Amino acid sequence: MPSPTDPRSTRSRHRPDAPNPVGFPQDDRRIYDYYIAGRQSAALAVAVRAGLFDLLDVSPRPETEIREHLGCAARPLRALLAALIAMDIVRRDGDRYELTPDASSYLVEGKPGWLGGLIDLEVEHFLSPRALLDALQRDESSVYRGQDPWEAHAEDPEKARRFTRAMHSISERPAAGLAEVVDFSGVTNLLDVGGGSGAISLAIARVWPNVRCTVWDLEVVCAVAREYADAAGLAERVIARPGDMFAEPFPLRHDAVLLSQILHDWPPEKGALLLEKAHAALPDGGIVLIHEKLVADDGRGPLANALVNLDMLVWTEGQQYDERTLAAMLANAGFAAAETRRTAGYWSVVTARKGG
Ligand SMILES: C[S@@+](CC[C@H](N)C(=O)[O-])C[C@H]1O[C@@H](n2cnc3c(N)ncnc32)[C@H](O)[C@@H]1O
Incomplete structure (x- = not known):
């Protein structure tokens, strides 16, 4: 005899209005939704790469016109559009497809806050279960077949440019915040x-005419930063200076040091070293700013920031930080009175002063 919880015993008791079969009373959709969620990243990345969002921002279009512009077949396009509609990224009005406000704000190239640079990287560098499994077993970054990502960028300007554009893409909005x-x-x-790219410096220079910023990065990246500063009309006050933050002391004569998405790229010992160097370079009263997507002290999310931690495994040697750990690292480096403020979305800035 099957037991009452055995699926074989439930057939005659099944009620069509019941959300869960009696034999499986626990809803499985949360697990299923996580399993299927990666397809959302894939759909978004492919639509960015294909130019769908740029096309629909010009004007809503029927399927035939979209097919003509993107050069794709009807069946895959319909499937992609259906997924994007279910994700509330695209909507349908009669026979025309159009962008929702979120998509129009953040998925159209050339608009401030465009996230496409970042999303487009997924086409080549998707965080696949295979990559994550490798990272779990080997604990080393694998995105460029094990090569240090910064060395790979120094050797290949096109890789450096794509990555820097992706960073610009995610940094622009929190930079304004x-x-x-x-x-x-x-x-x-x-x-x-x-x-x-200097995204944060440019945002600061825009709001604060008293501030002059130096973007200190690898030579190959400085070339890209200069293009952004020129395009923003801020090249006079946002300059780029090639250097190596580990091999060289921090340049002097600055009263603020910003580390945006830097500490999360390296192990805590290297982060501690950078904070000590910042402290040594700053005058008394100078401030250090750490800009990151923080995770909660108890490790519970936000989910998006906990998931970014997985990207850190395959891209870098680092991890996302919580506020308490950063405050302790700052205190160890000699800084006083760490304060945390939200900048935008999932982002926060932690500031602290030299000399109390
Ligand atoms: C995650 S990105 C952050 C970019 C920027 N701060 C932002 O928030 O948008 C890390 C940056 O560190 C730079 N970098 C890596 N190694 C470096 C080094 N040894 N010295 C200076 N910059 C370095 C990379 O080229 C890259 O631009």
Whole structure:
């Protein structure tokens, strides 16, 4: 005789209105949804790469026109559009497809806050279960077949450019938030360590005319940062200076040092070293700013930031930090009174002062 919880015993008791079969009373959709969720990243990345969002932002279009522009077949396009509709990224009005406001704001190339640079990287560097399993077993970054990502960028300007554009893509919006929530009125010269495209420096320079910023990064990245500064009309106050944050002392004559998405790229010992170097380079009263996607002290999310930690495994030697760990690292380096503020979305900035 099957037991009452054995699926074989439940057939006659099945009620069509019941959300869960009696034999499986626990809903499985949360697990199933996590399993299937990776397809959302894939759909988004493919739509970015294919140019779907740029096309629909010009005007809503029927399926035939989209097919013509993207050069794709009807069956895959319909499946992609159906997924994007279910994700509330695209919607259908009669026979035309159009973007939802979120998609129009953040998925159209050339608009401020465009996230496509980051999302497009997924086409080649998707965090597959295979890559994650390898990282779990070997604990080494594997994104460029085990090569140190920064060395790979130094050797290949095109790789460096793509990565820097991706970083610009995610940093632009929180950069604007950082420039709004931190008081830079007492700052004259800011050193943006590993500043990449200079997204954060540009946002600060836009809001605070008293601040001059130096993006300090690998030579190959400085070339990209200069292009962004020129395009923003801020090349006078946002300059790029080639250097190596580990091999060289931090340049002097700066009263603020910014580390945006830097500590999360390296192990804590190297992060501690960078904070000590920042402390040594700053005058008394100077401030250090750490900009990161923080995870909660008890390790419970936010989910997006906990998931970024997995990317860190395959891209870097680092991990996402919590506020308490950063405050302790800052205190160890000699900084006082660490304060945390949200900048935008999942992002926060932790500031602390030299000399109390
Ligand atoms: C995750 S990105 C952060 C970019 C930028 N701060 C932002 O938040 O958008 C890390 C940056 O560190 C730079 N970097 C890596 N190794 C470096 C080194 N030894 N010295 C200086 N910069 C370095 C990379 O080129 C890259 O631009």
